[in-house]
Amino acid sequence: MVWVIENVLVHVTAVIMSISVAVMLVVIFIQRATIEKRKEENAKHGLLDVRYSPFSTEKMQIAIERYCRLAGWQDCPTTEDSQNRHRDRLLYREKYVRFRKGVEIANPVCIVRFAVEICGLDVRTAENCAEMIVRQQNSYALDNKATVEVVITDLLAETGDVFEAIEIANLLHSGCQGRDWSFWHDVHRELKYRTVGAKVLDHE
Numbered sequence: 001m002v003w004v005i006e007n008v009l010v011h012v013t014a015v016i017m018s019i020s021v022a023v024m025l026v027v028i029f030i031q032r033a034t035i036e037k038r039k040e041e042n043a044k045h046g047l048l049d050v051r052y053s054p055f056s057t058e059k060m061q062i063a064i065e066r067y068c069r070l071a072g073w074q075d076c077p078t079t080e081d082s083q084n085r086h087r088d089r090l091l092y093r094e095k096y097v098r099f100r101k102g103v104e105i106a107n108p109v110c111i112v113r114f115a116v117e118i119c120g121l122d123v124r125t126a127e128n129c130a131e132m133i134v135r136q137q138n139s140y141a142l143d144n145k146a147t148v149e150v151v152i153t154d155l156l157a158e159t160g161d162v163f164e165a166i167e168i169a170n171l172l173h174s175g176c177q178g179r180d181w182s183f184w185h186d187v188h189r190e191l192k193y194r195t196v197g198a199k200v201l202d203h204e
Helices: 002-044 057-071 079-096 108-117 123-137 148-159 162-174 178-192
Strands: 098-100 103-105
Touching: 057 079, 057 108, 057 123, 079 108, 098 148, 108 123, 108 162, 123 162, 148 162, 148 178, 162 178
Parallel strands: none
Antiparallel strands: 098 103
């Protein structure tokens, strides 16, 4: 009799544990779906995704506005802002702004470096800022005729640095959805296996 009761308790416990695990998985699924939906809504309305950031939205917004003024995409509402932009351009424009055919582009690597090195944000927060600016400026929009090989060639020609090209592809991949996500994933993967040449040292 005791053996029967113990056996029943074991089965009941196993069933309860299975139900608990199932409930936890459902909760996790709902939470992830809610987070992704919120992220999509934030992107539509020009808001920042700050779930993993120790910084306030205000500090991130300041960094975004500062970079956009540095690149010439945003006007200065006050004299003080105009003076700060003039100072930033003298000090940082050459290092942190990239151009394509004479026009400023939202290079995500430059934006991350500026947000980290000049604005004092951590890398993950700076990546959020870069993703937001890239969406706003649409500097890396893909058309239906774009191919992985053509984009890789353009990135390498634009940056002159395979490591920077890889990081650009990685940041764009992490901030994209749908077809663009898959495309930049392929670009990032192919760039990592790209041979760009090597110098042989002669040892005498």
